[in-house]
Each structure stands twice: as C-alpha cells, then as structure tokens.
Amino acid sequence: MPGDRVKKTRPRPRVLVVGFAGHQGTEYLPIVRESADVVGGVDPAPAASPLADAWGFPHYDTLGQALENVDFDAAVVTVPHSEHFPVCTQLLAHGRHVIKEKPFAVTEREARHLIHLAQRADRSVFTLLQRNFDPVFRFARENLARIGTPYWFSYDYHFNLAHPSTGWRASRERARGGVLLDMGYHLIDVLSGLFPEPEPPRVHSAFVHQYQEMRDRRLEDLVSLMCSYPSTGLAGSLRVSRHNYEKVEHLCVLGTEGALNVAPGVAVLHSVGGLPLERRTWDGPKTDVVRSMIAHYLGHLDDRYYRQGHLQSQLTTVRTIDGIYRDRSRERNKLADRCA
Structure with missing residues (x-):
C-alpha cells in the first residue's frame, strides 16, 4: 500500500x-x-x-x-x-x-x-570461541567490577580421557602443540577478555606428560601456569589437562570487595565473607551458544570496528601462548647444551 x-x-x-x-x-x-x-x-x-x-x-x-x-x-x-x-x-x-x-x-x-x-x-x-557467547561467562564479564579490584584468579580445565591423544592431535607436525594450544587457548582467551592488558602476563610454566609417546613428540598432556600482571598486581594460576580423574571447568576470581566463581551453567558473585550475592544459571543446550556465536559473526562480517577489536584480542591470546612455548624451547635448548 x-x-x-x-x-x-x-x-x-x-x-x-x-x-x-x-x-x-x-x-x-x-x-x-x-x-x-x-x-x-x-x-x-x-x-x-x-x-x-x-x-x-x-x-x-x-x-x-x-x-x-x-x-x-x-x-x-x-x-x-x-x-x-x-x-x-x-x-x-x-x-x-x-x-x-x-x-x-x-x-x-x-x-x-x-x-x-x-x-x-x-x-x-x-x-x-564459545565461552564469549555463553550466558554465564557474559554475566562474569559484566559483573566483574562488583568484586572490586581483582588480585588473584585460579582457572582449572580438565578432561578425563582414558587413553593417549589420537588422530592429528597426536602428531607434532599437525597439532603444533599440546593441551596449552588446544584446550588452553579457550582459557587464556577468557582471561584476556576479563583482564585486558597491553602486554601479555609474565608466566612460569610446567609441562607434564602422562604418556611416554606424548613426551617423545613434545605434546604436553598437562600444563600448569603461574601468571602475573605487573601493571595491576594481579596474579593467578591456570591448569589444563586431558587425563584428569574427572571432567571439570572452574574459574575463581578474588577481588578486594568479593569473589566471582564460574563453572559450566552457573556463575556466582560472593561478598568478602563468602555470602552469595547473585547467581546466574543457564541450562540451555550447547547448540544454542554455537548458534548465537555463528549468527553473530555472520552478521558482523563487514563491521570494521568489531573486527578490529576481535583481531587485537586474538593477537593478545596468541602472543601469550607463543611466548610460553618459546620460553619452554629456550629452556630445553639450554638443558641440551649443558648435557652436551
């Protein structure tokens, strides 16, 4: 009409x-x-x-x-x-x-x-990266300021696989790294989003191998990191593995005015004394998060402003992981020189 x-x-x-x-x-x-x-x-x-x-x-x-x-x-x-x-x-x-x-x-x-x-x-x-579109992780990002100044975090992410890695993840040439690059990428991306810094954190790492064949291929089965952010005083630990006794994911952030706990399906804000202040739960299927993520990206293909922010955040994550691997490589070379 x-x-x-x-x-x-x-x-x-x-x-x-x-x-x-x-x-x-x-x-x-x-x-x-x-x-x-x-x-x-x-x-x-x-x-x-x-x-x-x-x-x-x-x-x-x-x-x-x-x-x-x-x-x-x-x-x-x-x-x-x-x-x-x-x-x-x-x-x-x-x-x-x-x-x-x-x-x-x-x-x-x-x-x-x-x-x-x-x-x-x-x-x-x-x-x-699905956690960026998960409602409980979104709640964590939006409410982090309510716990005051963060000074400590711990983040654990473990699978409970009963056997060594198989397929391309068992190949050094194809995987290019072990659990740090594979599983740990998700966690370091989450931390980069929660605690944006111009430079990657200082990291002390321990690489552990449950299976000899993975040690021979230099593909870590477990990685433990101690991280510090000199500009803010924040510090924390991160542990990732494939062969834990149970599958678990848990992020805890301690702040000067409270704490934040995040696990699959639930995020909880606590007071300094531990009293729960607010809880966000989500029990929807994983496909809903994937659907939201893919639709969002397809809808922002030509959004230059959003694109730039995404590229810079991913650069931070890659720099952190690459720096850890390069430090490990230097340590391995020094050890080889001493043993020669």
Whole structure:
C-alpha cells in the first residue's frame, strides 16, 4: 500500500565450509545453514563426498578447486592446527571473510601476518570461541567490577580421557602443540577478555606428560601456569589437562570487595565473607551458544570496528601462548647444551 515502508532484508551470506567432514565441522554444519547458504565444501576425507551429497552442496578436495568454481562471501574453517595459516592466507588473498576454529594463529608472527592480510583485504577473521557467547561467562564479564579490584584468579580445565591423544592431535607436525594450544587457548582467551592488558602476563610454566609417546613428540598432556600482571598486581594460576580423574571447568576470581566463581551453567558473585550475592544459571543446550556465536559473526562480517577489536584480542591470546612455548624451547635448548 502507498505510504507503507518496505522492510529490506539483508541477503543471506554464501558460505564455503572447509574441513566440514571432521567432528567440529559436522557439528557446525547444520547450524551454519540456519544463517547462511552453504554453497560448497572442501575436505579430502573419504567421508566428505557422501556427506556433501546428503547436504546438497558441491564437494572439492582442495581449496584451490573451490576458489575456482564457487562464489562465496565467507569460509567456515575447521581444520587441524597446521593447516589454519595456509588456508586463511589463501582465503584472504582471494578477498573472502574467514570464520575459523581456534587458534587464531599458532605463533605471534603468523597472527600479525593474518591481521595484516585481513586489513589489506578489508575482510574479517573471526575465531570460534564459545565461552564469549555463553550466558554465564557474559554475566562474569559484566559483573566483574562488583568484586572490586581483582588480585588473584585460579582457572582449572580438565578432561578425563582414558587413553593417549589420537588422530592429528597426536602428531607434532599437525597439532603444533599440546593441551596449552588446544584446550588452553579457550582459557587464556577468557582471561584476556576479563583482564585486558597491553602486554601479555609474565608466566612460569610446567609441562607434564602422562604418556611416554606424548613426551617423545613434545605434546604436553598437562600444563600448569603461574601468571602475573605487573601493571595491576594481579596474579593467578591456570591448569589444563586431558587425563584428569574427572571432567571439570572452574574459574575463581578474588577481588578486594568479593569473589566471582564460574563453572559450566552457573556463575556466582560472593561478598568478602563468602555470602552469595547473585547467581546466574543457564541450562540451555550447547547448540544454542554455537548458534548465537555463528549468527553473530555472520552478521558482523563487514563491521570494521568489531573486527578490529576481535583481531587485537586474538593477537593478545596468541602472543601469550607463543611466548610460553618459546620460553619452554629456550629452556630445553639450554638443558641440551649443558648435557652436551
């Protein structure tokens, strides 16, 4: 009717899924399709072709083939750690946005190069980190100031796997690191969000191996970190492992006016004496968090302000982890020199 305002709807983004036949890729695929049109998939695994046929999109063994044949806006990338950098650089060189599994990059050098390419191409590189979209972690970020000045934190995250790592995570060449890079990336990203600092914290680390084959491959089964932030006086501990007696995640932050405790599904603010002041619970399915995360990133592909903040936060996380690994490498080299 005359005078009615016509509501314009944004076209659904066209997405290429890279590494879609793996565990993470098959988890994300149906959720990506809710907010985007999946126009192709790349995966050399034998299971990839029938899976693509079942979902109704063309399948390619290599990214180069897909870039030659498919027109798309963004790629959702779920590949082993060793493949992240070459896949992302190729996508950015062809002017495509990237939404990828962690880590953003393995080394600080790779991270800075990706940021340079993203800025030059005017494209986003977003990292899939679910805790940033989890309601209890959001509650923690929004209410952290209520505990006064934080002075201590402890963060534990453990799996209870009964056997050594398998698949690409058991390969030094493909995993590029052990639990610190794999599981610990999530935790250090959370801490970087809660305690933003211009420089990474000072870290003392202990790497532990339950299985001899993992020691031989230099893939830690457990890492323990002691962190300090000189500019604020904050300190804390972080422990991550794959072979604990139970699966657990627990973050505790102590402040001058109270405490904050976060565990899966619940966050609690406490007074100085320990009295619970406010509790936030959430018992929704994991898929709801994933759905919110992917929809958010797809909706912000062209948001340069949001993009810049995300890139800088990921650089901080990568710098912290890369610095820990480089310190361990220097210690190992010194020990080898003494023993020579």
